[in-house]
Amino acid sequence: MKRAQFSSPLLPYLLLAPQLVIIFIFFYWPSAQAIQSSFYIEDPFGFGATFVGLENYAMVLGSAEYLRIARFTVFYTLIVTFLSLTIALVLAVKADAVLTGASTYRTLLMWVYAIAPPVAGLIGIMFFDQHIGPLVDLAAVFGWDMRVGVNYYDTAFAMVVIAVWKQIPYNFIFFLSGLQAIPKHLREAAAIDCRSELRRFWTVTLPLLAPTAFFLLIINMTYALFDTFGIIDIVTRNEPANNPVTLVYKVYLDGFRSNDLGSSSAQSVILMVVVLLLTMAQFRFIERRVHYG
Amino acid sequence: MSRVRPFDHLLLILGAFFMIAPVVMAFLTSTHSSIEIHQNGLMLSMGDELVATYTKVLTHQGGFTGQVTGTTMLMNSLILGVGFAVGKIALSMIAAYALVYFRLPLASLFFWIIFTTLLLPLEVRILPSYEVVQGLGMLNSYSGLIVPLLASATGTFYFRQFFRSVPEELVEAARIDGAGPVRFFLDILVPISRTMIAAIFIIMFVYGWNQYLWPTLMTNDEAYFTLVRGIKTILLSWIGSQIPDYNEAFALTILAMLPPVLIVVVFQSWFIKGLTESDK
Numbered sequence: 001m002k003r004a005q006f007s008s009p010l011l012p013y014l015l016l017a018p019q020l021v022i023i024f025i026f027f028y029w030p031s032a033q034a035i036q037s038s039f040y041i042e043d044p045f046g047f048g049a050t051f052v053g054l055e056n057y058a059m060v061l062g063s064a065e066y067l068r069i070a071r072f073t074v075f076y077t078l079i080v081t082f083l084s085l086t087i088a089l090v091l092a093v094k095a096d097a098v099l100t101g102a103s104t105y106r107t108l109l110m111w112v113y114a115i116a117p118p119v120a121g122l123i124g125i126m127f128f129d130q131h132i133g134p135l136v137d138l139a140a141v142f143g144w145d146m147r148v149g150v151n152y153y154d155t156a157f158a159m160v161v162i163a164v165w166k167q168i169p170y171n172f173i174f175f176l177s178g179l180q181a182i183p184k185h186l187r188e189a190a191a192i193d194c195r196s197e198l199r200r201f202w203t204v205t206l207p208l209l210a211p212t213a214f215f216l217l218i219i220n221m222t223y224a225l226f227d228t229f230g231i232i233d234i235v236t237r238n239e240p241a242n243n244p245v246t247l248v249y250k251v252y253l254d255g256f257r258s259n260d261l262g263s264s265s266a267q268s269v270i271l272m273v274v275v276l277l278l279t280m281a282q283f284r285f286i287e288r289r290v291h292y293g
Numbered sequence: 294m295s296r297v298r299p300f301d302h303l304l305l306i307l308g309a310f311f312m313i314a315p316v317v318m319a320f321l322t323s324t325h326s327s328i329e330i331h332q333n334g335l336m337l338s339m340g341d342e343l344v345a346t347y348t349k350v351l352t353h354q355g356g357f358t359g360q361v362t363g364t365t366m367l368m369n370s371l372i373l374g375v376g377f378a379v380g381k382i383a384l385s386m387i388a389a390y391a392l393v394y395f396r397l398p399l400a401s402l403f404f405w406i407i408f409t410t411l412l413l414p415l416e417v418r419i420l421p422s423y424e425v426v427q428g429l430g431m432l433n434s435y436s437g438l439i440v441p442l443l444a445s446a447t448g449t450f451y452f453r454q455f456f457r458s459v460p461e462e463l464v465e466a467a468r469i470d471g472a473g474p475v476r477f478f479l480d481i482l483v484p485i486s487r488t489m490i491a492a493i494f495i496i497m498f499v500y501g502w503n504q505y506l507w508p509t510l511m512t513n514d515e516a517y518f519t520l521v522r523g524i525k526t527i528l529l530s531w532i533g534s535q536i537p538d539y540n541e542a543f544a545l546t547i548l549a550m551l552p553p554v555l556i557v558v559v560f561q562s563w564f565i566k567g568l569t570e571s572d573k
Contacts, residue, residue: 005394005395005464006394006395006396006468006473006474006477007396008395011391011474011475012395012397013391015387015390015391016387018384018387018388019384019385019387019407019446020407022384022440023406023407023410023444023446025425025444026441026443026444027418027445029421029425030418030422030424031413033421033425034417034418034420034421090304091304091305091308094301094304094305097298097301098302098305101302101305105305105309106561107558107561108313109305109308109309109312110561110565111312111554112312112316113557114550114556114557115553116502116503116504116505116521116524116549116550116553117503117505118505118525119521119524119546119549119550121524122524122527122528123315123316125528126319126322126335126539126542126543127318131331132330132331132335132539133334134318134334134335137334165312165315168312169312173569174568174569226416226417229416229505229506230505230506230521233506233509233525234524234525251416251417251419251420252419252506255419256420256423256510264420265420265421268417268418268419268420271416272413272418275413276413279412280412
């Protein structure tokens with residue numbers, strides 16, 4: 001904390017007020033609503049609600065469909081996280097190693113960050129389009145009759161490719177910044193001690209990058225869980241019937257399409273717990289890094 | 294270290310190609326007519342319909358009700374992006390200022406009230422958020438579009454970290470010179486935060502511009518559609534028709550990505566600074 005501070009009876013409260021008001025109305029109030037309605041079965045026409053305790057949770061967690069979607073979500077999150085982290089790491093290590101053109105490569109590789117997920121989704125489905133998509137033609141060369149939007153696994157494949165494509169630049173920026181922050185003398189010492197580049201990477205570079213990698217791991221899992229909503233919404237073409245979706249998409253489907261408020265709220269709360277655990281892990285890490293700095 | 298590494302370059306070129314090719318191809322395809330695209334698939338050459346297609350999507354009244362043009366959506370996206378970024382910076386700067394520079398008895402309580410918002414994304418409380426905004430009569434309005442998105446502490450966290458790294462001598466000197474808290478904030482703190490503000494502005498603009506789920510839920514009046522929100526409309530009209538307007542769909546896609554991409558590329562160093570120093 002600062003030693004030299006202002007003291008004023010009113011001003012700090014006035015400065016905090018706008019943010020607090022917005023947070024209470026648009027964060028705490030709806031969050032409390034979600035928790036509350038997860039214990040009720042609400043009449044879809046708004047004529048009151050019945051308290052049912054944990055019944056919504058029991059129904060959600062007992063439903064085969066929910067468990068299927070949960071399995072897909074776990075699988076999807078892990079594979080998107082793994083692929084976008086490893087590809088970005090390889091590219092960042094290479095961009096850090098080359099002396100000429102490093103900044104050009106950085107520019108070429110980072111800007112996709114600025115594309116919105118649903119926009120990436122739209123570009124994606126055009127590439128996977130049955131009629132005009134070049135990727136479908138490419139798959140056909142290998143005897144793969146790709147039918148995105150119809151076949152469950154093909155749709156999942158397209159979703160993963162688009163989500164990874166969209167996320168690589170973000171990871172790349174962080175990995176490259178992390179690599180460039182490694183002091184020069186450390187690299188030189190390592191280069192003298194160890195001739196093998198690959199060994200040097202495993203024993204010196206990677207441990208130094210570990211905090212960045214851990215931070216990105218959490219961010220990427222959150223990305224795959226929540227931010228890919230737009231990609232999924234576009235790739236499934238508004239017809240999620242036989243297509244893979246993630247848990248957050250199911251919250252939206254049950255809440256807004258089926259008007260099943262109790263179930264949707266219970267699912268929200270389950271996701272809140274998941275993301276709470278993820279973010280707490282992230283916070284512990286940020287605290288540690290602040291100490292290092 | 295100084296030897297040429299052809300393999301590294303090859304890998305980087307492949308990576309860059311993988312990132313760039315889809316967008317370049319989308320742009321090139323948008324310059325052809327829809328019939329041509331229908332017959333030949335995506336294009337690798339420049340067509341001659343560039344001006345015609347882009348003029349059409351920018352001025353032609355499309356959508357379900359025929360009320361909205363690409364220009365309207367472009368304006369709405371700008372209002373959302375700029376409004377969100379400015380709102381975020383203003384709110385979080387003054388809140389962080391209060392937290393760092395004032396003796397507040399309940400400072401840590403306020404800190405936690407604000408920072409808990411980082412724990413839960415909008416997506417998990419989407420339905421009750423919608424109901425709150427509906428209850429307040431804010432559906433289909435710019436304030437309803439922007440204000441609920443401001444209810445998170447990313448900016449406050451960032452500015453708090455930055456303010457705490459500002460040397461204490463500065464505030465001491467200002468006080469000796471007789472500057473009050475408002476003067477200190479406006480004349481000293483804001484000017485030295487300039488590059489940080491710029492960096493955060495870029496990140497927040499991109500974030501606001503790229504919003505999808507929230508605008509999709511709370512705007513059904515097409516006059517408030519943003520370009521990213523409009524993507525869904527493009528898609529729906531696309532599935533239904535005989536020969537889809539591929540060219541127009543691609544043109545709108547390019548328009549929807551152009552401003553944020555340009556800003557990120559042009560202000561690269563600020564953008565990276567803000568991104569990596571603020572921990573998102």
